[in-house]
Amino acid sequence: MNREAAKQILIVEDELKLAQLLADYLCDSSFEPHQLHRGDEVLGWLASHPCDLILLDLMLPGLDGLEVCKQIRQHSNIPIIMITARVEEIDRLLGLELGADDYICKPFSPREVVARVKAVIRRVVNQTSSNxxxxxxxxxxxxxxxxxxxxxxxxxxxxxxxxxxxxxxxxxxxxxxxxxxxxxxxxxxxxxxxxxxxxxxxxxxxxxxxxxxxxxxxxxxxxxxxxxxx
Structure with missing residues (x-):
C-alpha cells in the first residue's frame, strides 16, 4: 500500500470489535484507518490529524454522533458517513439539520461500508474537480x-x-x-x-x-x- 497516497479514514465507533473489523476491511482496500471510541475525542483528534472521511456512529459515549457531526460542520466540510441502527433518524443524518453526506444502517456488511466510503470520496473528488x-x-x-x-x-x-x-x-x-x-x-x-x-x-x-x-x-x-x- 502506498501510505502517502492512502486516504485517511477516521472510524468513531464504541464497539471495539466492529471498529477493528471496519479498520481491517478499509486497510485491505488501501485506505489508512484510525479509530476513536468516544464522541468527545473527535474534535481534538481532527485538530492535529489529516482526515479524508469520517465513519461516525450515532450512539457514542461522551458525545453522541449527532452532536459531533453538528460541531464538525461548524468549521469543516470533511465527508461524514453516519452509522446508525435508528432508521427514524435517517432524514436528520442526511443533512436536513446536520450536513452528513451519507448513512449506513446496522447491521451491515463491512464490504458495503467500504463501497460507501469509496462512493462518497469519489463524489467529493468529482465535485471538486468540476467546480x-x-x-x-x-x-x-x-x-x-x-x-x-x-x-x-x-x-x-x-x-x-x-x-x-x-x-x-x-x-x-x-x-x-x-x-x-x-x-x-x-x-x-x-x-x-x-x-x-x-x-x-x-x-x-x-x-x-x-x-x-x-x-x-x-x-x-x-x-x-x-x-x-x-
Missing amino acids: TNDIQLDGIRLDEEGFKVSKSGFQCELTKVEFYLFHAMFKQPGRIFSRDQLMDIIYDDRHVVSDRTIDSHIKKVRKKIASIGIEESAVHSVYGAGYKYE
Whole structure:
C-alpha cells in the first residue's frame, strides 16, 4: 500500500470489535484507518490529524454522533458517513439539520461500508474537480468552495447537500428537476430516502436565500413535476 497516497479514514465507533473489523476491511482496500471510541475525542483528534472521511456512529459515549457531526460542520466540510441502527433518524443524518453526506444502517456488511466510503470520496473528488469556477447569474454568485450564495454584498452559507441541490437548479434556470433527479444528484444511495427529504431541503434553501434578498419563489415548485430555478 502506498501510505502517502492512502486516504485517511477516521472510524468513531464504541464497539471495539466492529471498529477493528471496519479498520481491517478499509486497510485491505488501501485506505489508512484510525479509530476513536468516544464522541468527545473527535474534535481534538481532527485538530492535529489529516482526515479524508469520517465513519461516525450515532450512539457514542461522551458525545453522541449527532452532536459531533453538528460541531464538525461548524468549521469543516470533511465527508461524514453516519452509522446508525435508528432508521427514524435517517432524514436528520442526511443533512436536513446536520450536513452528513451519507448513512449506513446496522447491521451491515463491512464490504458495503467500504463501497460507501469509496462512493462518497469519489463524489467529493468529482465535485471538486468540476467546480473550479464560481457561477454568477443576475447578480447572484455561488461560491463552490465555501458553499455560499451571495447577492449585493450579502451572503448565506448552505450545507453541502443544500448547496449541490441549489447549484444543480441554478446553473440550468428554467429546467424542471423531478424529486428523483434531485435525489440522484445529491445522494449515491437513497433507498430509504423519501420525497419529503427533498422538500425539506428546498424549504431550508428558500429560507436561507431569502435572508440575502433572493425571492423564495426563485426556487419554484412545479405541481406534480418537481422544482426549478427561475
